[in-house]
Amino acid sequence: AQSVAQPEDQVNVAEGNPLTVKCTYSVSGNPYLFWYVQYPNRGLQFLLKYITGDNLVKGSYGFEAEFNKSQTSFHLKKPSALVSDSALYFCAVRDVTGGYQKVTFGTGTKLQDIP
Amino acid sequence: DAGVIQSPRHEVTEMGQEVTLRCKPISGHDYLFWYRQTMMRGLELLIYFNNNVPIDDSGMPEDRFSAKMPNASFSTLKIQPSEPRDSAVYFCASSFLHSYEQYFGPGTRLTVT
Numbered sequence: 314a315q316s317v318a319q320p321e322d323q324v325n326v327a328e329g330n331p332l333t334v335k336c337t338y339s340v341s342g343n344p345y346l347f348w349y350v351q352y353p354n355r356g357l358q359f360l361l362k363y364i365t366g367d368n369l370v371k372g373s374y375g376f377e378a379e380f381n382k383s384q385t386s387f388h389l390k391k392p393s394a395l396v397s398d399s400a401l402y403f404c405a406v407r408d409v410t411g412g413y414q415k416v417t418f419g420t421g422t423k424l425q426d427i428p
Numbered sequence: 429d430a431g432v433i434q435s436p437r438h439e440v441t442e443m444g445q446e447v448t449l450r451c452k453p454i455s456g457h458d459y460l461f462w463y464r465q466t467m468m469r470g471l472e473l474l475i476y477f478n479n480n481v482p483i484d485d486s487g488m489p490e491d492r493f494s495a496k497m498p499n500a501s502f503s504t505l506k507i508q509p510s511e512p513r514d515s516a517v518y519f520c521a522s523s524f525l526h527s528y529e530q531y532f533g534p535g536t537r538l539t540v541t
Binding site for chain 1: 432470473519529531535
């Protein structure tokens with residue numbers, strides 16, 4: 314079975330500081346990895362994905378993620394946090410055993426701005 | 429494009445009543461997903477369709493839940509009879525075969541009293 318783990322329920326960051334949201338994965342084959350963001354009372358929005366190629370993936374709103382095969386990690390990063398980045402962030406992995414498009418989501422990490 | 433459209437946005441019903449949630453995927457997308465989100469269980473995949481055909485319904489909680497996709501632009505998720513433990517936010521999402529990422533609707537917040 315495929316799975317992702319987000320070890321932190323919440324990450325606190327001050328505006329202007331760099332942020333990191335952690336994600337580790339477990340798959341039987343090559344991973345397809347994703348990050349989504351959810352603002353209050355909204356659906357999830359796609360941020361970025363890793364399928365193949367460069368380990369550093371750039372996405373929407375200045376976010377990027379680094380794929381690390383040896384550590385089975387796909388951490389989300391941003392050099393300088395904004396207040397508007399406060400939201401719930403989900404890591405996800407494509408489940409190859411479940412079919413072509415089945416994706417398993419992590420439990421989510423709440424990013425909280427510290428005034 | 430208007431994105432994925434879901435209706436209603438909020439639904440409050442009494443236990444035992446039938447509930448029907450509706451979804452219009454993004455035009456041209458050939459996959460449609462139904463998810464349920466709760467604080468306790470997080471985001472759960474209920475069922476997904478490919479070209480209007482159900483592919484995996486292993487996440488459907490029990491026989492009270494059913495989903496249909498009569499055509500490429502419309503899907504329903506029905507709960508009959510509804511129970512208080514069905515209270516959750518239900519999301520519909522769609523995707524295109526070669527893009528992998530999913531596009532979510534705004535969700536339907538269901539409250540069963």
